[in-house]
Amino acid sequence: MxxxxxxxxxxxxxxxxxxxxxxxxxxxxxxxxxxxxxxxxxxxxxxxxxxxxxxxxxxxxxxxxxxxxxxxxxxxxxxxxxxxxxxxxxxxxxxxxxxxxxxxxxxxxxxxxxxxxxxxxxxxxxxxxxxxxxxxxxxxxxxxxxxxxxxxxxxxxxxxxxxxxxxxxxxxxxxxxxxxxxxxxxxxxxxxxxxxxxxxxxxxxxxxxxxxxxxxxxKAAVYDELTGIHNMRYFYENVPEILILSGNKVHDKVFLFLDIENFKNYNDQFGFVKGNEILTNTARLIEKTFEGALVARQADDRFAVLTDWEGAIEKADIVRQNFYSHDDEIYMGLKVGAYRPDDIYCDPRQGIDRARYACSTIKKQYDKNFREYDKKMGEGFFKLQYIVNNIDKAVEKGYIKVYYQPVVWSETRKLAGCEALARWVDPKYGFLSPGDFIPVLEEHRQIHKLDKCIYETVCRDIRESLDKGEKAVPVSLNFSRLDFELMDTVSVIEELVTKYDIDRHYLHIEVTESALTDDMSVLRSAVDSFREKGYEIWLDDFGSGYSSLNVLKDYHFDVMKIDMVFLRSFKENQNSRIIIKKIIEMAYDLGINTLTEGVETEEMVEFLAEVGCGRLQGYYYGKPMPVHDFREKFLTAEDPQQV
CATH class of the missing domain: 1.20.200 (Fumarase C; Chain A, domain 2)
Incomplete structure (x- = not known):
């Protein structure tokens, strides 16, 4: 009162x-x-x-x-x-x-x-x-x-x-x-x-x-909520004025694209709170080092800068030298791509895209930290742009093809199923391998268009095999983390199963280990829903990341696919055999069946069968091939199940 x-x-x-x-x-x-x-x-x-x-x-x-x-x-x-x-x-x-x-x-x-x-x-x-x-x-x-x-x-x-x-x-x-x-x-x-x-x-x-x-x-419209520096909207809006004011000295300006290397693994091991600290501190460091320049957070662990070319490399080195991960167990570096505009009317999005492309060319090269975009790179960049701009056309015109690689039982050497893999046969660039287009589509958030096309083609191929009286086999479908984010994966698969009138046991839901380490409630809900509806859930690329055991703790899988990295030095490195054996024993204790990828020799086959790996996949049994060749080789032979 x-x-x-x-x-x-x-x-x-x-x-x-x-x-x-x-x-x-x-x-x-x-x-x-x-x-x-x-x-x-x-x-x-x-x-x-x-x-x-x-x-x-x-x-x-x-x-x-x-x-x-x-x-x-x-x-x-x-x-x-x-x-x-x-x-x-x-x-x-x-x-x-x-x-x-x-x-x-x-x-x-x-x-x-x-x-x-x-x-x-x-x-x-x-x-x-x-x-x-x-x-x-x-x-x-x-x-x-x-x-x-x-x-x-x-x-x-x-x-x-x-x-x-x-x-x-x-x-x-x-x-x-x-x-x-x-x-x-x-x-x-x-x-x-x-x-x-x-x-x-x-x-x-x-x-x-x-x-x-x-x-x-x-503030939200022009500032990044997490780091407090400007966002890309502000960056794109202010670049034209800076370039115009630079006049005939525009070539003295440079777009920089900075990418924290191995940040995802740091996030997986230490959590998002620690990861956010890294991002915030890095943003402040970049803004302080490039004082007076236009600085923005591009997305995730990537940053964009428009600054003077003079001293740009030295400043990038200063940022790199002051950047550290707070933990010696995980290597974290900083890759920088650069692009110098040709004229004052340079599209800021194109400038950053080219700097990003230059950065991507040194992504896995630990001895290189800075790369400037040049004309030689242009062909690769235009190919990247072509892929992004033409994915819809490729799906519509049938340029996207499904290749099938056989999976066999280790004990009987008979066909157990196959994995569906994407190939792009383009009228301009010819045969494009997955390494050409999958990373590009993932980076530009277009991968779901490709995957949806693959899922439908697989279901249609299974229906055709059944209609011809051939014995259809289960097919593993790869799912990207972005698939769960950009589309309702469960609804998509359920609609296709209904459309082509096929049984759910013909489709295996294959999710990469790296996707499952992301803290996504949508992904977890989708995986649970798939399991409730009767689909098998497969863990792909086990052992390729840092959070394999956490994934096994948090999810239940029907099959674990052991990454081919363990077989690369099979002859020379005896540790590989020990690791593979222990992984298979652990999977058995957890009630998970196993499949090893990258099988190329009889010696590998015999060892994997001996240690109890249930399924095998690799060039020893067959490379990925078009559906016609797969049917002819495996489904219409006298002994169609013998590989």
Missing amino acids: GNKIKELLGFEENTPYVKKYLFDANITSSIYMSVVVIVLEIWMILRTLIKYVILSDKSRDFTWIVQHFYSYVILLTMGILMLIYAIKYRKNKEGVSKNLGFGLIAAFSVICLGFGIYISGLDYAGGKQILTFLTMELYVTCLLVWKPYISFIILSATFLFFYNNTIMAQNMEFQTGDKINLFMFWISIFMTSVSIYRQRFDEGSKEERLEAVNEKLE
């Missing part, structure tokens, strides 16, 4: 924004007040001079004329001063002293109230109404905004002074009804001033909240 009363009377401290809002409101009101005062006082001065001086009206004595004349002049002067200040403040709020404004408003108020008391005292003595006093009270306490307790003090002091020092002091008769009316005027004016204050206060508070929201939205 006490707090409510304090709030009602205005004892709470207003925010700087509300204070400014109320001050601005008073300045606006003072403009109207001063204009009215100036007009009225000029009219009263002229009327007094004409009536009592020029026309020699003797109804008033000289003392009365002088008293009124000086009162009009004083109020007029104050009104003019107030109006001049108010207009100047409205034109240039930052360049005009607010303290002077507070002083003028206070002085203007005091003179208005004094004028009202003085003139109404004379009027009442002459048998007239006290309208001037009441008008000035309304002017000061209702048009101007005061805290309620200040309005209370002003009204109480002026009403008491008017009653005691003007009426009672002059022994003028004041009827009981007039006293009641005077008190009622006091109450009414006070309550009106309180109401006006609360209204203006609420308006100011609401505007403050709206401005805070707008400021946050404006």
Whole structure:
């Protein structure tokens, strides 16, 4: 209750924004007040001079004329001063002293109230109404905004002074009804001033909240929420002006694309909180090192800079030398790609894309950290752009082909199934391998278009085999992390199963280990949904990342595909055999079947069969091949199941 009363009377401290809002409101009101005062006082001065001086009206004595004349002049002067200040403040709020404004408003108020008391005292003595006093009270306490307790003090002091020092002091008769009316005027004016204050206060508070929201939205529009540096929208909007201002020295500018290497593995091992610290510190380091340049976070662990070519390489080295992962177990580096614009009209998106492409060419080269885009790279870059721009056309025209690689049982050497792999046979570039287009489509978030095409082709091929009376085999479908983000994977597969009327056991859902280490509730929900509907869930590329054991702890799989990396030095490195054996034993204990990729020799086959690996896949049994060749070799032979 006490707090409510304090709030009602205005004892709470207003925010700087509300204070400014109320001050601005008073300045606006003072403009109207001063204009009215100036007009009225000029009219009263002229009327007094004409009536009592020029026309020699003797109804008033000289003392009365002088008293009124000086009162009009004083109020007029104050009104003019107030109006001049108010207009100047409205034109240039930052360049005009607010303290002077507070002083003028206070002085203007005091003179208005004094004028009202003085003139109404004379009027009442002459048998007239006290309208001037009441008008000035309304002017000061209702048009101007005061805290309620200040309005209370002003009204109480002026009403008491008017009653005691003007009426009672002059022994003028004041009827009981007039006293009641005077008190009622006091109450009414006070309550009106309180109401006006609360209204203006609420308006100011609401505007403050709206401005805070707008400021946050404006900041979000041009600043990266995590790191606090500018985002790419701001970058793209400001590049053209910088390039145009550089004129014929535009070639002295350079786009830089900075990419933190191995950041994902750091995130997987130490979590997103630590990873976000790395990103924030790196952003600040880049902004500090490239002071005065245009710096933005491009996405994830990548940053964009537009700066002067002179010193750019040295500054990039400074960032790299000061960059570290806080942990010696995980190597983290910084790769930088550069592109120098040819003219002032260079598209900023193209500039960054080319710098990014230059960076991508040294991605896995640990002895190279900086690469500038040159004409020789142009062919590769244009190929990249072609892939991104033509994926829809490739799907529509049938340039995307599905190749099948056999999977066999290690014990019987018979066909167990196959894996569906994408190939792009293009009219311009010819045969494109997965390494040419899959990373590009993933980077540009277009991979789901390719994968959806593969899924439909596989289902159609299975339907054709069944219709021909061939014995169809299960097919493993690869799913990227982005597939779960960019489309409803469960709905897509379910619709295809219904469309082609095939059993769910023909499709195996194959998810890479790296995808599962990302903290995505959508992905987990989709995997759970696939399992509930009866699909087998396969873990692909086990052992290729840093979080294999965490994945096994958090998910249940039907089959684990052991990455081919363990077989690369099979002959020379005995440790590979030990690791593979232990992985298979662990999988067996977890109730997971195993498949090893990269099988190329009889020696590998015999070893894997001996240690209990259930399925084998690799060039030893067959390279990925078109559906026609796969059917001819494996599904229509005399012993179609013998590989």
